[in-house]
Amino acid sequence: MNKEVVLHCRGIEKKFKSKSGTEDLHILRGVELNVRGAEIISIVGSSGSGKSTLLHILGGLDRPNGGKVFWDDESIYDHKADRLAELRNSKVGFVFQFHHLLPEFTAVENVMMPALIGGTSQKKAEKRAANLLDRFGLSERLMHRPSELSGGEQQRVSMARALMNNPALILADEPTGNLDEKNTEAILELLFELRDTEDVSIVLITHEKDIASRCDTLYSLQHGILQKEG
Numbered sequence: 001m002n003k004e005v006v007l008h009c010r011g012i013e014k015k016f017k018s019k020s021g022t023e024d025l026h027i028l029r030g031v032e033l034n035v036r037g038a039e040i041i042s043i044v045g046s047s048g049s050g051k052s053t054l055l056h057i058l059g060g061l062d063r064p065n066g067g068k069v070f071w072d073d074e075s076i077y078d079h080k081a082d083r084l085a086e087l088r089n090s091k092v093g094f095v096f097q098f099h100h101l102l103p104e105f106t107a108v109e110n111v112m113m114p115a116l117i118g119g120t121s122q123k124k125a126e127k128r129a130a131n132l133l134d135r136f137g138l139s140e141r142l143m144h145r146p147s148e149l150s151g152g153e154q155q156r157v158s159m160a161r162a163l164m165n166n167p168a169l170i171l172a173d174e175p176t177g178n179l180d181e182k183n184t185e186a187i188l189e190l191l192f193e194l195r196d197t198e199d200v201s202i203v204l205i206t207h208e209k210d211i212a213s214r215c216d217t218l219y220s221l222q223h224g225i226l227q228k229e230g
Helices: 051-058 081-091 107-117 122-135 151-162 181-198
Strands: 005-017 024-036 040-044 066-071 092-096 169-173 201-205 217-222 225-228
Touching: 005 051, 005 201, 024 051, 024 201, 024 225, 040 051, 040 181, 051 169, 051 201, 081 092, 092 151, 107 122, 107 151, 122 151, 151 181, 169 181, 181 201
Parallel strands: 040 201, 040 217, 092 169, 169 201
Antiparallel strands: 005 024, 005 066, 217 225
16 A cells, blocks of 8 residues: 555644624634545534535645645645646546536536646547546446436546546545435445555545544544544
8 A cells, every 4th residue: 555645734724704804713723634645534524614625725726824735745835826726637636515517518528627628638538538437337328418417427427537637636525415325335435446446545525424434544623623533
């Protein structure tokens, strides 16, 4: 198992203005986290605890007010927006509670998108996208649009898209939140398979303790402070 640290954050702080604008809401307080290769960590916390905010910061989507985030020892927020977007597209895959598939495009076209943005040829991108969808049991759904897919199928397309550029890290925000028990188990099995067969590291946000406890390491986020459990 690859034990190199692929994601490291140090002293992450995040504040938002209250609705009245008269005070700062301190969402994250000095968060420290290491994620190693082929490791799945879970983060649990109550609604509004800052889990999604933390995930967005870890994924280069939202700058912290203080602290550093490193991907492979590279401090990501030292870069300008364009360079950060390039790094994010090549190094990180995202899976959200809502699939965020583009409705006018087919499954294979949606999966191809990150590779095309990164400059991969149409032919090469289409071949890899089709292979990923086949791996996820969707070989008969390549030309279906999101509205023609079930919820579980939509989420598997989303996962295939996340893997399109062979990222070392996947950030998953409540990926099973809208799924029934059968589809939840199918998605979790795919995540664990990725860890075991491709050394992919995964940060999983969930509110379900039974799911979180199956991961390699469990953290809780309370009052802006991230703590390891167990």
